[in-house]
Amino acid sequence: MKIYACRLLTILALVVLASSAAAQSKQPTATELSRTETVGSAMRAIIEHEKYELRSAAEAMPTEKYGFRPAEGMFKGEHPPIGPAEVRTFAEQIKHVACGNFAFAAEMDGKTPPAHCDVGGPSPAKTRAELLVYLRDSFAALEKSIGAIDAKNMFDPIDGPYGGPTTRLRLAGLCIWHAADHYGQMTLYLRLNGIVPPASRPNPPALSEK
16 A cells, blocks of 8 residues: 555656646747736847857857857958957857847946957956856846836937947847847857757757856
């Protein structure tokens, strides 16, 4: 009887865990969303998607490939007004996105953004481990600032070197575009090294929080 009772309890526990996981993974319907959605929650949901793509791509590239760039040299003598005159390495892509995230968040919060994000910015992050933390923290800051957008402040004026002069809502859109733009570049870096981006895999792995 004791063995039977233990097995029964184990089965019940597994059923409860499975039901809990199913409830957590269940996506709300459009009607349910319409009752609770805010400007901030809508924009934040999109940036959370970009966060997974960028961070998982950064985690997928091995340490020895962080210095990889798909093409050496200058852009055929061009001198772009923003950004370096040389194709960024994979590490530089990550550092640029992270700096940009912090800069956008700072502008939304009325603070001074980090300077020169187009060429790396002031962060000393250099190693793969440092850059992964830098990118993770930058998305945390950006999600907080975007989540604070509401119907009352979404058209507030935002000034600053990154996207300004603009409004809070338009700057949030720029954040999403910027992350998606560089994710597209990073997927090419991964593919050129024979790595399938995690977001494109049948069972995308969870992000590492270590």
